[in-house]
Amino acid sequence: MALCSWLLLMMTGYRAALAAMKSNVAPYMRERSWVDHKPLQGARGESKSMGVFLLPCAAGEALMIPGENYICVHMLEITDLHVEVGEKEILHDINLKIGDGETHVLMGPNGSGKTSLLMAIMGFSGYKVTQGKIMYNGKEITHLAVNERAKAGIGLMFQRPPTVGGLKLGKLLTATSGEPKEAIDAYAKAVHMLTFLGRDVNKGFSGGEIKRSEILQLMVQHPDFVMLDEPESGVDLENISLIGAAIGKLLEKDLHIVHRKKSGLIITHTGFILDYLDADVGLMMCDGVIKCRGNPREMLKEIKERGYRECMECQKV
Amino acid sequence: MPEGLKVPSSISPEDRQRLQQSGIELSMINRCGSYMQANQDILHATCSAEGIEVLSIADALKRYDWLEEYSWKVIPKDRDEFTKAVAAQENPRGYVIIGHKGTKNILPVQACLYLGREQIQYVHNIIIAEEGAELHIVSGCASGKHVGKGGAHYGISEFYVKKNAKISFTMIHTWGEEIEVYPRSASIVEENGTFLSNYICMQPVKKVQMYPTANLNGRNSVARFSTVIIASPTSYLDIGSRAILGAKGASAELITRAITRGGTIISRGEIRGNTDGTRGHLECKGLILKNGIIHAIPEIEGSVVGTELSHEAAVGKIAQDEIEYxxxxxxxxxxxxxxxxxxxxxxKITGLPEVLQKQIDATIDKAESGF
Structure with a gap:
């Protein structure tokens, strides 16, 4: 049903789709909760008798109806976000919109605030939001607990995750997924982690093993919004393609754009990830501010040729 | 099918559960022998496994004259008021477990010490693994849920691990909030012998005070102490372990995990390296969940060139980054x-049979679910 609405929207234009939606709205409609402050139950499939519906942005954004009845909502919508770490503001006035099925890559020099942005979106206690808000699927999550965000569909691949002594990776996966052992084993096999299930989480793992373990945890979690913090760092050439493919799958890059719903925000220095999946938008962060927005490949090329110098001057947001 | 353990009908279902929580299989399934003492009454001392004997100490001393050589030898009678009190008993209680030469059985013998009244339970045990024998023992000590003030347990245990032999001794305590417990144990480990001592106390108890010693007298002998303790708000646990590395190649590892939920833990440890070519490591990790005390006192003393000793102690809280991860x-x-x-x-204890590791895991799981 959801697919039908979208296909109609894509193929026959919005008026026909509109008609179809009015009778057949539910799966792709979202309640306009941030307008009337009524919390959304779940990310999708909500409709409201008032007749004001929220539509996912992204692919259909160009076709959106600039009317009263339909409002386009991004999967992630960050407005005027300011974040402090240890009483020092490190993110200033961040504005970011990521729609359904979109992948954004976040670039920028070391210490520019990229990881802090991911941590703030995930809700870690050391990252205090002093101003602005984070909306996820039309619902404000600025002050939601970390696990509530995870349950809502946000997943994070840590750059340097902590070691949890005594906790076996396999046990953690079972605790977080609830899937049967066979299913977990199959995921683990796909990223060559089967022999690690009996080991303490991250204890003595090499750089590449940590990344594979993180990917595996995300695969089991099935997030809709995937944040990856330097997925390529410390990974050897052989494993890079394995990780690249796994990330592609997480983001449903194997699906046609119309069907793709998973979105991503990926921090990368090398851009290796672009060899495995097409990113839609490149973002450049400098000194806690998003300075540029553009074609990811072009931006990467620019950085390779001229370094981050341009970043200071760029104001194309 | 072995017949079940002779548990007196006066022991309530609730208290039976406490026994099971302490590692006692009332059905005796997965146990190769059993000893049961309720208060000062010996109810059960049997073993179905060939080459392993489980006897009351009185019977054993009657049967084997040579046993005198092992009685009060590694622990002197006059060591302290508790050893004196046990030695003064006219009718000694306790068990003797002998693994005869070359016997190997990975199913454990269970020793159940149950205190059902406000009285002192006196126990003297002797455990011998003869040359090449392998003995596993799970000692479940519990008191009735409603045993009040004045209940105490004085337990003497002497271990003898002969050449190429192995003893694992897993002690699980489920005492009550009013009970005081004073185990006194020591072992002598001969050439290539292994002594594994595991202690688990997850339930409230008024006081436990013990400091077992392993004397590693034989070349390449090994001792491993693993201690998992939780102090409830009213508990006072003064628990240590000591290894004396007395022969070339001897090694010891003393590992403790301590949690306080408001009570006091004194975690002692001592390794003495008196011979070259010896190694020892002592590790104590403590978590303070509610304001209480964890006082770690690790001691290492090396007196010759060629002994390598180390210790590691840490007391803290759960890391926030791990929680948020x-x-x-x-x-x-x-x-x-x-x-x-x-x-x-x-x-995870190297060299422990699966059935015992599972028992330890289950005991910890059960207590942990209360957090």
Whole structure:
């Protein structure tokens, strides 16, 4: 049903789709909760008798109806976000919109605030939001607990995750997924982690093993919004393609754009990830501010040729 | 099918559960022999396994004259008021377990010491693994839920691990809030012998005070002490372990995981390296969940060139980044905390049969679910 609405929207234009939606709205409609402050139950499939519906942005954004009845909502919508770490503001006035099925890559020099942005979106206690808000699927999550965000569909691949002594990776996966052992084993096999299930989480793992373990945890979690913090760092050439493919799958890059719903925000220095999946938008962060927005490949090329110098001057947001 | 353990009908279902929690299989399934003492009454001392004997100490001393050579030898009678009190008993109680030469049985013998009244339980045990023998023992000590003030347990245990032999001794305590416990134990380990001592105390108890010693007298002998303790708000646990590395190639590892939920833990440890070519490591990790005391006193003393000793002690709280890491996977704060605590308490003991490791895991799981 959801697919039908979208296909109609894509193929026959919005008026026909509109008609179809009015009778057949539910799966792709979202309640306009941030307008009337009524919390959304779940990310999708909500409709409201008032007749004001929220539509996912992204692919259909160009076709959106600039009317009263339909409002386009991004999967992630960050407005005027300011974040402090240890009483020092490190993110200033961040504005970011990521729609359904979109992948954004976040670039920028070391210490520019990229990881802090991911941590703030995930809700870690050391990252205090002093101003602005984070909306996820039309619902404000600025002050939601970390696990509530995870349950809502946000997943994070840590750059340097902590070691949890005594906790076996396999046990953690079972605790977080609830899937049967066979299913977990199959995921683990796909990223060559089967022999690690009996080991303490991250204890003595090499750089590449940590990344594979993180990917595996995300695969089991099935997030809709995937944040990856330097997925390529410390990974050897052989494993890079394995990780690249796994990330592609997480983001449903194997699906046609119309069907793709998973979105991503990926921090990368090398851009290796672009060899495995097409990113839609490149973002450049400098000194806690998003300075540029553009074609990811072009931006990467620019950085390779001229370094981050341009970043200071760029104001194309 | 072995017949079940002779448990007196006066022991309530609730208290039976406490016995099971302490590692006692009332059905005797997965146990190769059993000893049961309720208060000062010996109810059961049998073993179905060939080459292993489980006897009351009185019977054993009657049967084997040579046993005198092992009685009060590694622990002197006059060591302290508790050893004196046990030695003064006219009718000694306790058990003797002998693994005869070359006997190997990975199923454990269970020794159940149950205190059902406000009285002092006196126990003297002797455990011998003869040359090449392998003995596994699970000692479940519990008191009735409603035993009040004045209940105490004085237990003397002497271990003798002969050449190429192995003893694992897993003691699980489920005492009550009013009970005081004073175990006194020591072992002598001969050439290539292995002594594994595991102690688990997750339930409230008024006081436990013990400091078992392993004398590694034989070349390449090994001792491993693993201790998992939780102090409830009213508990006072003064628990240590000591290894004396007395022969070339001897090694010892003393591992403790201590959690206080408001009570006091004194975690002692001592390794003495008196011979070259010896190694020892002492590790104590403590978690303070509620304001209480964890006082770690690790001691290492090397007196010759060629002994390598180390210690590591840490007391702290659960790391916030670990909690949030697990929360980022969808676990609630409570679930994440419990998961980390369970991991903290996870002690895998090399050389322990699976059935005993499972027992230890189950005991910890059960207590951990209360966090």
């Amino acid at each position: 697990l929360m980022a996977r969808g676990l609630s704060e409570e679930e994440a905390t419990a998961t980390i605590i369970r991991g903290f308490l996870d002690v």
